[in-house]
Amino acid sequence: MSLLHLAIIAPFLLAVFVPILYKHMKKVHTGWFVLPLPILLFAYFVSFISTTSNKQTVTESFSWISALGIDFTAKVDGLGLLFTLLITGIGALVVLYSIYYLSKDTEKLNTFYVYLLLFMGAMLGVVLSDNLIVLYLFWELTSFSSFLLIGYWYDREKSRYGAQKSMIITVFGGLAMLGGIILLYIMTGTFSITEIIAQSDVILSHPLFVPALLCFLLGAFTKSAQFPFHIWLPDAMEAPTPVSAYLHSATMVKAGIYLVARMSPVFAEHSLWLWLIAGFGLVTLFWGSFSAVKQTDLKSILAFSTVSQLGLIMSLLGIGAAALHFDNIDPALFTVATTAAVFHLINHATFKGSLFMVVGIVDHETGTRDIRKLGGLMNLMPITFTIAIIGAFSMAGLPPFNGFLSKEMFFTGMLSILNMDFNWGILFPVGAWIASVFTFIYSMIIVFKTFTGKYQPEKLEKKPHEAPIGMLISPIILASLVIIFGFFPNILSNSVLEPALQTIMPGFAFDVHIGFWHGFNAELLMTIGVVVVGILLYLTLSKWRSVYGIFPEKLALNRFYDNGLDWMQKGSHSLTNSYMSGSIRNYLAYMFSFIIILLTATLFGKDAFAVNTENVADIGPHEVILASMIAIASVAIMFTKTRITSIILTGTIGYLVSLFFVIFRAPDLALTQLVIETISVSLFLLCFYHLPKKLTDDPVSFKVRNAIIAVGVGAVVTLIALSAHSNKLFDSISQYYIENTYSEAAGGNMVNVILVDFRGFDTMFEITVLGIAALGIYGLIKLRKTGGKKL
Amino acid sequence: MKTNDLILQTATKLILFLIVLFSIYIFFAGHYTPGGGFVGGLLTSGAILLLLLAFDLKMVQNILPFNYLYMVALGLLFAIGTGAGALLFNTPFLTHAFGDIHLPVLGELHLHTATLFDLGVYLVVVGVTMTIIQTIGGDE
Amino acid sequence: MEILMAFIIGILFMSATYLMLSRSIVRIIIGTTVLSHGAHLLILTMGGLKGGSAPLVGENASAYTDPLPQALILTAIVIAFGVTALFLVLGYRSYKELGTDNMEKLRGTEGND
Structure with missing residues (x-):
């Protein structure tokens, strides 16, 4: 047990004390007790930067079930560190935000923070475990805590529906991943990721390679809400907004991306990995951004936007894998895609986090998130408006924000597909460009439909005014990061990006320099095209909106999911009823x-x-x-x-x-x-x-x-x-007892000696059972409603 | 309805102590000859049951003012404590120790931690049986 | 003796099964008691009967009967007692509250189960 292990377990330990603190310190918002932990952890993990930027790793092992090859090995490397910084950093901001978002008088804060800490610890476990089984355990724990948090307002039907949906889909993927883990174990005989990577040659030629690859991708795609599994993410928006900002945009949904990045050295040699990830990522990117435009709920727009951005990162990782697959093409052409993926991962966390918090503020202050009711809030909430502008423009890929930089790199990555000997390669940049246009449109919707236009106070439940300063701190920090990373992207390149890239693609040299100006190249022209077409389409939105009516409702994935679930429930119900008569x-x-x-x-x-x-x-x-x-x-x-x-x-x-x-x-x-x-x-x-x-x-x-x-x-x-x-x-084993009764246990009555000595455990549990029976009888008779009420 | 229990009550006063003494004997002797915590505990409960039959519940509760559920807990503590004690000596859970002590006048005394464990069993059995009988008997 | 015991055990199990399948809650409780008797004798018979003297070292005998089944049965007897007591209380409480010992009538009604 090292300090590193303690850091992973610390959230769980604190979670034990949260209910006690909540009960006895009613006057103080419980969030204040939780807040120091992510800050401390963030500071602790920052101290690792100097280690990982020298391309070194820290490994601490704690023996658990060594006989089965399962040890709690924690490993800090570039990729893991990047995620831990996101988890603890965004975690601290979200906790701070939640203190003002959730009222201590009306909400069940004890459960909220227990779930949140549960998630934080689990997520740290996922990104720091070197043992696949331990990783899997933490992975399922994140699904579980996400389920609890989505269902936090469990008296709302939609919350329960969303919680169940996310649970079913992500746990399904998790189980598939467990299958993949076991297949890898069969191939290599170890659960350690480091050792598995060392044997990647063996795996590549093994007949079980493709099934294992598909299993892992199922796990990653369900967790990261890739098409067609993305349907759970919009319904997950029933969670309180701090949770949406934290789990469902910045961290948990990126676990799938983490998995893909982590397993790249194992699988990326194979072309299947490349095309599946790039293909599904592109479809998700397009479908998410396309669907986002038709939403009227601000959080739904952000949910589909998250789906789309996750698809973007995923497709970039897929293209980056081409560097490992093609030997005859300069790998630097493709590694730029991986760089873009990691860079955009950070950027997405900053701008999407701030946007979620903005939407939370709007919801909190006006009582609605419906863009048809909102409008004209610019003068009432100037600070919120400014943050929204920064976040949304960054998301749309406009300079001088960090989103612009990663968007440019994204186009570079997509264009690099043209270098492959592949006829349909042109689809990728074209699809990416169309998706970017839609991204631009919904980014504008978020800002301008909410903050400009006609102010309609009669449709709002509350009289809106600017949020309290505590609620604004977190989004302001995130928005300033958006600007800082936009102007000085290279503060990240040596410290965080290069070590992470080194982990994803060992064996390649990375020298990351992100610049603003590359001349009038194809990428810049694409961006200009996006802006021009985007503005035109945004202005004419009401004219072409009917496009969305063309798709038959029957073919919707959600309908498919609902019917499938309904059918299974009815089927199992009638099957059970056929023999469970209640008698x-x-x-x-x-x-x-x-x-x-x-x-x-x-x-x-x-x-x-x-x-x-x-x-x-x-x-x-x-x-x-x-x-x-x-x-x-x-x-x-x-x-x-x-x-x-x-x-x-x-x-x-x-x-x-x-x-x-x-x-x-x-x-x-x-x-x-x-x-x-x-x-x-x-x-x-x-x-x-x-x-x-x-x-x-x-x-x-x-x-x-x-x-x-x-x-x-x-x-x-x-x-x-x-x-x-x-x-x-x-x-019979009895002879042993007969012979050893006197010599080993110094007794004469063999039966008694067996009871109290040789098989003392049996007796101990037996008297426990007896005690429980007595308690049951006592409860049946003494602890009942008086008067013998007839039922 | 008034019943005449004189014979039963008189006999109980005598027999009760015999049964209790016998149960204590059988509890200690259990390691070498038939007996032990279970039988000892059951016999003791039998004695108390006899007392209950001869007299009434209230009176017995006055004579033996125990909370039998606490007795169950105490017994479980004894059993688990004896087992956990072994951990202090770096031996597996529930390992017992024994030895002989020479006492002046009385002679050799054989000591065994299994007796403590058995005492836990004894207490649980008495506690459980009496809880059951008392709660059922005390109903109404 | 073992052959005879096998049939006795069979009869005990038969009786217990019949009682447990009946409608009366009292019969069901008695059925479980009888079942435990059958099971105890079954364990004892499986270990072999009268293989020697009682399993006490003081007997100084050349052969002892098997002490292990006896230890198992001792545990089982006490557990069976706890279970019977619990069932008994459950049975009489439900009889007093609901006024019937008929399991058919004790069934949860539709929408209330």
Whole structure:
């Protein structure tokens, strides 16, 4: 356990104390207790920059299940560090923002911050684990905490729907990824990413390579909301806005991108990796930006915009992989795409984070996010408006913001496809350009439909005014980062970008210099084209909007998802209803019948049935009498009609059994059985008056069915008892106990020594069970509503 | 309805102590001869049950003012504590230790930590049985 | 003896199964008690009967009966007692609250289960 491990676990530890702090420090907003942690962690991880920028890594291992090759190995390298800085940095800003966004008087802050910390720790675990199984555990934990956070306002139906949808889709992908992890383990015999990368040659020629690749991509695509799995992200917007800004734009949805980047050294040699990632990324990029324009809810626009931007980063990573795939083309042509991907990842976190916070402020101050109701807020909220301008213009790819730089690099990357010997390559730059036009349009919608135009106070629930300063701090910081990275992009290049790139593509030299001016080249012309066409289309939006009506609603992916889920629920419901009648006797009848069939089949199928009359103990006349008494009592008990006869007969059987224990040289059992039987009978008698005098009788047909099953069970058990005596497959372990009772445990009574010493665990749990039974009885009788209310 | 329990009550006063003594004997003897925590505990509960039958619940509660649920907890603590004690000596959970002590006059005394574990079992059994009987009997 | 015991165990199981499948909650409770008796005897018989003297070192015998099944059964007896007690209380509480011991009538109604 090192400091690094502690850093990963720290959020979980703090999460334990959050409910206590919330309960006892009601006057202080719980967020203030949480805020120091991400700040501290951010400072801690910043200290690693000097290490990673020298192309070194830090690895700390903590032994967990070493026998299975599962160790909690934490590794800080360029890529991991980039993500940890995003997680802790954005995390600190989001916590600060949430303090003002969520009221401490009306919201359940304890659960909110527990979930948020759970996510933070899990996400740190994902990006710092070198062991794939540990990575998978944290990966699912992020899905889980995302589920909890989307469903934070669980009394809203849409929240529950969105939470379930995100859970189903991301966990589906997670399971696929687990399959991929296991396939990799089969190929290499290790779960360590470092060791797997070292064996990438072995993997490439292995027949399981393609299935493993597809499994990993499923995991990455579902998590990063790639087409057609993107449908969960818009519904995830039901979460509180700080959560949307944090999980569903800056960090969690980038886990898929992280996975692709992390596994690139393993898979990228294969062309399938390249085309799948680049292709799906491009489709997602286009579809997301196209769909964003038709939305009327500000958060929905941002959700589809996030989908689109994730597609952009994904497609860039795909093209970057070409550097590994094509040997005859200068790799520098493609590595620029990877550089663009990593750079845009950072930029997206800054501008999208600030935009989400702006939308949160608008929602908070006006009570709506509907652009049809909003307008003219510019004069009322000047600071928010400024932040929105910076964020949206950066997203649209306008200078002098950081989005412009990465957009230019994005075009360079897309154009580099033309260098490949591929006929349809032209589709990529063209698709990218069209998507950029739509990106420009929705960026303008966000700013101008909200802040300019006609102010409609009658449609708003509240009277809007500028947000409190605390709420503005975080978006202001992010917006200033947008400008700083725009003017001085190279402060990132040596410290963060190059080490991260080195991790994604080991073996290539990276020297990143990002500049503003490259002359009048194709990229700049494309940007100018985007702006011109974008402005024209934005102004004529109302005229061509009907385009969106052309798509039949029936073909929508959401419809497909809903129907599929509905169908599965109905199917499993009717299947369950067909045998779950709600009657426990029917279930018992099923079980007993199944026992009969299964045991008879095994007994005769395996030829295990045998009757061996050798070595049987002798029978005395008194034993025959006892045996027949027990038989008579147990048959008679079946036909009793009153409570008193039943109780007496049960007692009879119990006492007879204890006599058998005497005969079979089991003094401990005989003693225990005798006393227990006495106490049991007195218990029955204590309850005597509370029990029905006459027992309910069953109809005859019912009796016949029961009798058949009962006889069957009796016969099968007899057969088993006979066979068990006749088959002695291996030596009993009892001899050990017999021999060692005195020497090892210094006791004389073997049964007692086994109970308290050799098999003390059994006894310990047994008395625990007894204690639970007592608690149950105590609860049934004492802890109930007084007055015996009729249900 | 008034019942005449004189014979039962008189006999109980005598037999009760015999049963309790026997149960304590059987508890300690359990390591060598038949007996142990289970039987000892059950016998003790049997004795208290007899007391309950002869007298009434209130009176028994006055004589033995225990909260039997606490007794269950105490017993579990004994059992787990004995097991966890082994960890202090760097041995696996539930490892027992034993030894002989020579006492003047009384002679050899054999000590075994398993007895402590068994005492936990004893307490749990008495606690559980009495909780059950008391709650059922005390209903109404 | 083992052969005889096998049949006794079979009869105990048969009786227990029949009782557990019945409608009366009291019968079901008694059924579980009988079932546990059957199971205890089954475990004991599987280990072999009368293989020697009682498993006490003080007996100084050349052979002992198998102590392991006995230890298992001792645990099982006590657990069975706890289970029976819990069922009993469950049964009589539901009888008092709902006024019937008929499992058919104790079923949750539609929309209320």
